[in-house]
Amino acid sequence: GGKLCLQLTSNCIIQFTRKMKTVVLVLVVFLVLLVEDGLTAGLVRTRRELSPGLHRQGIRDAGGSYCARRGPCCPGREDTCTMPYLDTICYCDLFCNRTASDCCPDFWDHCGVPRPPVYPRIGCLRNGHWYPAESTYRENCNLCTCGLDSHWICEQNVCLINEGIIDAINRGDYGWRAANYSQFWGMTLDEGIRYRLGTTKPSSTVMNMNELHMNMKSNEVLPAYFNAAEKWPGMVHEPLDQGNCAGSWAFSTAAVASDRISIQSMGHMTPALSPQNLISCDRKNQHGCNGGSIDRAWWYLRQRGVVTEECYPFTSLEKDTPHNNRQCMMRSRSTNRGKRQATMPCPNPYAHSNDIYQSTPPYKLSSDEKEVMKEIMENGPVQAIMDVHEDFFVYKSGIYQRTPVSRGKPEQYRRHGTHSVKIIGWGEERQHNGENAKYWIAANSWGRNWGEDGYFRISRGKNECNIETFIIGVWGRVTMEDMRKK
Numbered sequence: 001g002g003k004l005c006l007q008l009t010s011n012c013i014i015q016f017t018r019k020m021k022t023v024v025l026v027l028v029v030f031l032v033l034l035v036e037d038g039l040t041a042g043l044v045r046t047r048r049e050l051s052p053g054l055h056r057q058g059i060r061d062a063g064g065s066y067c068a069r070r071g072p073c074c075p076g077r078e079d080t081c082t083m084p085y086l087d088t089i090c091y092c093d094l095f096c097n098r099t100a101s102d103c104c105p106d107f108w109d110h111c112g113v114p115r116p117p118v119y120p121r122i123g124c125l126r127n128g129h130w131y132p133a134e135s136t137y138r139e140n141c142n143l144c145t146c147g148l149d150s151h152w153i154c155e156q157n158v159c160l161i162n163e164g165i166i167d168a169i170n171r172g173d174y175g176w177r178a179a180n181y182s183q184f185w186g187m188t189l190d191e192g193i194r195y196r197l198g199t200t201k202p203s204s205t206v207m208n209m210n211e212l213h214m215n216m217k218s219n220e221v222l223p224a225y226f227n228a229a230e231k232w233p234g235m236v237h238e239p240l241d242q243g244n245c246a247g248s249w250a251f252s253t254a255a256v257a258s259d260r261i262s263i264q265s266m267g268h269m270t271p272a273l274s275p276q277n278l279i280s281c282d283r284k285n286q287h288g289c290n291g292g293s294i295d296r297a298w299w300y301l302r303q304r305g306v307v308t309e310e311c312y313p314f315t316s317l318e319k320d321t322p323h324n325n326r327q328c329m330m331r332s333r334s335t336n337r338g339k340r341q342a343t344m345p346c347p348n349p350y351a352h353s354n355d356i357y358q359s360t361p362p363y364k365l366s367s368d369e370k371e372v373m374k375e376i377m378e379n380g381p382v383q384a385i386m387d388v389h390e391d392f393f394v395y396k397s398g399i400y401q402r403t404p405v406s407r408g409k410p411e412q413y414r415r416h417g418t419h420s421v422k423i424i425g426w427g428e429e430r431q432h433n434g435e436n437a438k439y440w441i442a443a444n445s446w447g448r449n450w451g452e453d454g455y456f457r458i459s460r461g462k463n464e465c466n467i468e469t470f471i472i473g474v475w476g477r478v479t480m481e482d483m484r485k486k
């Protein structure tokens with residue numbers, strides 16, 4: 001009965017004894033089973049049944065001789081009828097036929113037993129492990145899938161990080177060193193070109209803009225080394241990080257404008273201008289994180305102006321998403337004296353100010369190296385358009401020039417796209433071959449862990465990667481009122 005027996009009534013005692021009997025009976029049966037088990041098979045049996053099938057992944061040592069070396073086959077079950085097999089044991093008794101998976105490879109031939117039909121499990125091996133069909137793994141930028149023919153089938157993309165290219169650059173004598181970057185690992189070269197650059201080549205009308213010539217004497221001597229960050233401490237802003245947003249048009253423009261406004265106001269204002277403001281709000285013929293043109297960016301800076309990065313922080317770290325790019329969260333209207341004023345609060349509610357910063361129209365510099373140098377020295381960093389080739393992504397240090405390591409490879413290995421950067425100075429360095437190598441110092445927008453603390457040096461005077469083709473300077477719109485700030 002299911003009731004609790006609390007009083008020692010006779011009925012209760014009978015119930016209790018009955019229950020005890022059942023318990024004892026169960027225990028005895030259990031013990032008998034246990035003993036029998038132990039006597040007949042011992043520990044070996046447990047191990048044998050737990051051991052994984054030796055041949056599930058195909059016979060690994062098909063040519064081996066095991067049962068043959070052992071001698072006669074064992075009839076029935078004999079758990080000691082084994083031979084060492086690779087790092088485990090295999091069996092030569094007929095009992096192994098039951099599972100067929102732990103017989104020695106030569107059991108069937110040697111013992112004259114018909115080999116059981118094989119039902120191959122479809123799957124693939126990798127590093128000694130077995131993976132079922134349709135399993136996948138990534139090999140850098142390629143996805144590999146276990147096919148129905150038990151072979152891994154991998155995509156054949158060209159990866160942005162390519163060990164062969166890194167090695168070839170570092171073995172060669174190119175004047176610069178290459179490194180692996182975790183932020184590029186797993187991306188294809190195409191994705192690198194598509195997501196890490198983002199400046200459209202200016203139209204020929206823009207390219208043929210009149211050049212502004214520096215007032216230079218033909219024998220004018222410029223220093224061998226110059227770095228705007230050292231001449232104007234605190235006014236040249238650190239390299240930015242565009243992430244996988246193809247918005248270098250906005251980053252290089254914001255970077256140059258920030259420095260120019262700071263320098264021109266003699267440090268009274270040192271705004272770090274917001275690339276996101278340009279990405280989200282300068283939409284006319286612009287494509288946010290899918291690329292844009294620097295002339296449209298400068299138009300916006302002149303006509304509408306942008307707020308600081310603190311006010312309108314960068315949020316488009318990953319590719320172009322409608323949410324990140326479409327909605328403009330800052331507008332301005334003109335006030336007196338041609339200045340503009342924000343009509344919306346900062347997207348960042350904790351920002352201190354939504355002041356709008358503007359520039360004058362940008363001007364194109366001559367491609368003459370000396371003139372560009374003089375402009376940087378007198379007025380501050382400039383913006384430059386450049387071609388980025390496949391080997392530039394892995395630049396780590398030194399003076400970059402395009403290497404021939406991908407020459408002769410199929411077309412998909414030799415890709416390039418248009419990028420824009422900020423040049424802040426120059427220098428020269430004696431190479432170990434005795435040659436003097438001249439370089440520009442430029443800020444990229446691939447974060448501080450890329451290159452030389454976010455900067456790179458690139459060969460100067462040879463129009464390397466077209467970096468001397470289209471160089472832009474600009475004035476900030478700074479008033480006397482601004483000069484009284486701070």
Ligand SMILES: *[C@@H]1O[C@H](CO)[C@@H](O)[C@H](O)[C@H]1NC(C)=O
Nearest residue numbers: 094097098113114115116117
């Ligand atoms: C071993 O297994 C095969 C297939 O399962 C069977 O045909 C054969 O009779 C078995 N041999 C013995 C000796 O049990």
Ligand SMILES: *[C@@H]1O[C@H](CO)[C@@H](O)[C@H](O)[C@H]1NC(C)=O
Nearest residue numbers: 161162163180181182183185
């Ligand atoms: C590059 O870096 C990634 C992750 O940071 C690493 O998994 C990979 O093995 C590295 N590749 C080479 C060629 O060093």
